[in-house]
Amino acid sequence: MSFVKIDKLVKRYGSLSIFDGFDLAMENTDRLVLIGPSGCGKSTLLRCMMGLEDIAGGTIRLGDETYVEGAENGKMKLNRKVQKEVGMVFQHYTLFPHLSVLGNLCLAPVRSRGIGKAEAKDKAMDLLTRFGLADRAEFYPSQLSGGQKQRVAIARALMLDPKLMLFDEVTSALDPELVNEVENTMMALAEAGMPMMIVTHDMFFARNIATQVVFQERGKVIEAAPPEELFGNPREERTRNFLRNVLHIEG
């Protein structure tokens, strides 16, 4: 049985239909990368996975538990226990600017999981050391570079021991020279065995980190395959066109 199973997802924005019966499955050894033209629902899918969006129909299962059950008129059912096992990092940092790095990392564990302050601090320092950011513990977000902010955001999510990590275009807003440090961090996380769903425009990174690449266009899966296959020998015409455009821009 799949680790993540999205079944017949229906999502609308007013009269605009984003997903109309969308299916996707993923194993807990998977690192799923979603690629496709802008505005076709990739970020929306991740947001649905995080429980940030209202779903009009369909179900999402995580492990052997029902996570989200869609229903019309905002009557969607969300299993908060399962939601706590999903972590997400966003495109625009969203660190809490009025708290230090340490403060950012410890807020949720202490206030929401009831973990002791000392214990949380130890864990936070551990993570920061692993990320090479230990000396920034008392810094405030405004004093960090974009890459550092994103890595802190990743650490903040990891403090809660998620079973699945979602990355929504986390390098798209960064200066090019800062992208590497974040992607390396994600790579290390991948090698440690974390299942992930990633939305990215960086095709080279996608190829390196993914176990499955899903090309999505206008709320539908056009093609899904392991990276060597999808990038090396795409089956669909539309996949080929997209890759040609994107890789041409990327150089």
Added chain:
Amino acid sequence: MDLSFGFLLEYSGVLFEGLLNTLKFVSLAAVLGLVWGFVLSLGRTSKSSAIYGLTTIYVEFFRGTPVLIQLFWVFFCLPLFLGIELSGFASSIIALTLYSGAIISESFRAALKSIERSQFDACTALGLSAGTRTLFVILPQAVLRAIPNLLSNVVSLFKESALVSAVGMTDLMYVGQNIANNVARPVEILTTVALIYFAIGFPLTRAVTFVEGRLLKVVKA
């Protein structure tokens, strides 16, 4: 034209007392206004259309009418309305508080609205309860963001406070006009009063710009 500023020394004591009264009015109304303004801003961001409607009408009204008429209304009409006697001091404080509350609530409301939705998303992603989110993430940021506007509101309050002289309160303005009438040397005395107001208003206004600059760095992460 014959100007002489010497006599002013005689009146420096009275002027100083007038200034103290002005500052008393401003500080009291500022503190009360901050509390009242905060409460109003909760109403302005409430989901209930009744509460939102009422607070919006209140704020629009106090922003859309002269402070002078508000002051006169409280001074002349409120006692009749409530059937109790109100001292000039109480009326002035009430009127200034009602006015400053309205403009302060706008500062709080703007600050709340300016917090990006992604902050809320991050809280959901971290599994924070609504209470934790409001208390530890949203509120601190709203207060920080509101501070420059709040300071500017206090400056406005300081300037409007001169109106209490029109209902007989012995603030700086009243004292100045009084002396001018008695001594028939309006130029010297009124210029001095204006300069005293400036001596307070100018640093306050500069403080707003300064605070704005420092806060901008913290708030935009």
Added chain:
Amino acid sequence: MNYDFDWFYVKKGLPKLLEGLMVTLELTLWANAIGLVLGFLVALGMLTRIRLITWPLTAYIEFFRCTPALIQLVWFFFCVPILFNVWWSAEFMGILALGLNLAAFNAEAYRASIQSIPTAQTDACTALGLNVVQRIIFVILPQALLLSLPVLITNGIGIFQQSALVALISVQDLMYEGRYLATQTFRPIETLTTVALLYFAVSFPVSQMVTFVERRTSRLLQN
């Protein structure tokens, strides 16, 4: 509440109140005329960076922005006749004081909007071979005016409210007539409420218009 509401006197006094409103509107319009034109000139002066010009202008702006309008008004009323040996009416003094006050605030609005126009626009003008004067008249000015429009309107309506102060130097505007009527009829609640509503009836639509204008101009200037 021991008060007999009686709107009869208000109805009788309404014509007088409306006369006062006319005076208020006249004051406001003239003050705005001064405020808009003078404010712009002052803003230009502030941008010249010639100390001989910017320093006195800064003093003027800061003084009018940091002190109560009441003291400005009273000062004009009592001191200008003495200092300059002229005998102008209270209304004229009111317009002068309010106009100068408004000009100071408007100067800031103009300056902020001129400075917010991206330097890329100036560069584009240079690249197209436009000289400084052409650049100002055809590119910078129109955009600055549009950008500052919401603030200018807001300031303008602010002066409308501040104009009530002229009642304290015995100009027979709406505020003055209202107070007079209130004391004459012993009906402060009805008269003062009516006066407040009259002020509100003029301010509110204008302030709503500001939001509308803001939206349209921001869309236009987005490029």
